[in-house]
Amino acid sequence: MKQILYSYAFVLLLLIALVSILSYGYGAGYVYVYFRHWQIQSNVWALLISLVILSLIGQVLWLLFKRYFSRLEQRKQKVFNFEHLHPYEKMAVLWLLDANQEKRDMVEGIFKQSNLLNEVIHAFFLWKQGDAKSALNMLEHSPAMAFELAELQRIEIYLSEQNPNHALTHLEFLSQHELSPWLKDIQQGYLQRLTLLWGQFAVQFPWLYVQSSQFGQLNDLDKTRWLQQILIAFDQASPEDLNHLQQRYEEFKETKLHDTTRENKVLWLKVLARLPEMSLAHEVLAETLLDELFDQEVFYLWFEKQLLKQTPAYEKIEQQLNMWEAKYPNIPIFSFARWFIYQETGRFSEAEKLLELYPDNILMSYLRIKNQLKDNEVLVQQLNLLFESNTNFLKVNL
Incomplete structure (x- = not known):
């Protein structure tokens, strides 16, 4: 359709130029049309433009009708031989059937004559067969115009071969590389693929990703997976890794931070809880999350940090509890936390009254049992061990 419009525009310009030359010094001329009592009086310019527009409309209508009837004919057509299908239809059928070997033969046959994609496609299937070395060698012979596609393939091979340094080098280079002009039309798809490879790298090598110069461009799902891997592999981190992680959080x-998902904010909170130097950042983030929406897990993390301080600020903790309790009433965990504050500040009678609240809540039941066993240190320790075996239990010095 675009080609037709461009062709008509070109022809119209030529006609305008020709008529302009012929009419120079003679005027625009005069045209008179009479048909069945219809009279049209105009000049050559109007006649010329009208004829071109009518011709264009006629050709467009003819093209649309041709496509419509062609589709009707294709629907009625019966296919008796796979080879009679269009190459792209063959590829679609093989893709739907997930016929790997046939797909390889078909795709390689189609792209064998392609000077642009032959090596990249061949390398892809070599890698799928487990021959990563041959695939990398094949990519070395790919043309310069297919550089980005070859690089994406290299990165995927390095990741599958657990070669993080090479993968990181190529990822960082490609992230700063200016995209080839012929890929501009599919730039969004290209960037999406690059982002997914960054996500795969971050999940496989979470601590190496922290040191990357391109840190921070993951999508939300990959950020979640990366933070989860950081927590899992936290004990494997070196002091340098931890320093980089603190810098990245800052x-x-x-x-x-304000644009990320709440789930990722909570994961960051868990990471900060393991970094003693980030206690203030942990407190700020936890209070921000609790001000937005109450979350018992976040409250656990905040309260645990407050009690484990060298000199807990009980008055400040109680003030914060009062604010949250006014905002989120009838939540048992607040009474649970308040009981410890009353105990530490010598308000034992007020602490006793709290034990009458929420008879069916497990945390308050724990406090009632603990209060009855307070004179028996052995039983209290066993009770603590029992409750602390639950991953959702508040791990403080009870």
Whole structure:
């Protein structure tokens, strides 16, 4: 359709130029049309433009009708031989059937004559067969115009071969590389693929990703998976890794924290809980999350940190509890936390009254049992061990 419009525009310009030359010094001329009592009086310019527009409308209508009837004919057509299908129809059938070997033969046959994609396609199937070395060698012979596609393939091979340094080098280079002009039309798909590879790298090598110069461009799902891997592999981190992680959070906090999902904010909170140097950042983030929406897990993390301080600020903790309890009434965990504050500040009678609240809540039941066993340190320790075996239980010095 675009080609037709461009062709008509070109022809119209030529006709305008020709008529302009012929009419120079003679005027625009005069045209008179009389048909069945219809009279049209105009000039050559109007006649010329009208004829071109009518011709264009006629050709467009003819093209649309041709496509319509062609589709009707294709629907009626019966296919008796796979080879009679269009190459792209063959590829679609093989893709739907997930016929891997036939798909390889078909795709390689189609792209064998392609100077642009032959090596990249061949390398892809070599890698799928488990021959990563041959695939990398094949990519070395790919043309310069297919550079980005070859690089994406290399990165995927390095990741599958657990080669993080090579993968990181190529990922960082490709992230800063200016996209080839012929890929501009599919830039969004290209960037999406690059982002997914970054996510795969971050999940496989979480601590190496922290040191990347391109840190922070993951999508929300990959950020979640990366933070989960950081928590799982936290004990494997070196002091340098932890320093990088703290720096990354400081940068992240200033630029992207408010845009990230709540789930990722909670995961960051769990990471900060393991970094003693980030206790203030942990407190700020926890209080921000609780101000937005009450979450018992977040409250656990906040309250645990408060009690484990060298000198807990009980008055400040109680003030914060009062604010949240006014905002989120009838939540048992607040009474549970308040009981410890009353105990530590010598308000034993008020603590006793709290034990009458929420008879069916497990945390308050724990406190009632603990209060009855307070003179028996052995039983109290056993009770603590019992409750602390639950991953959702508040791990403080009870």
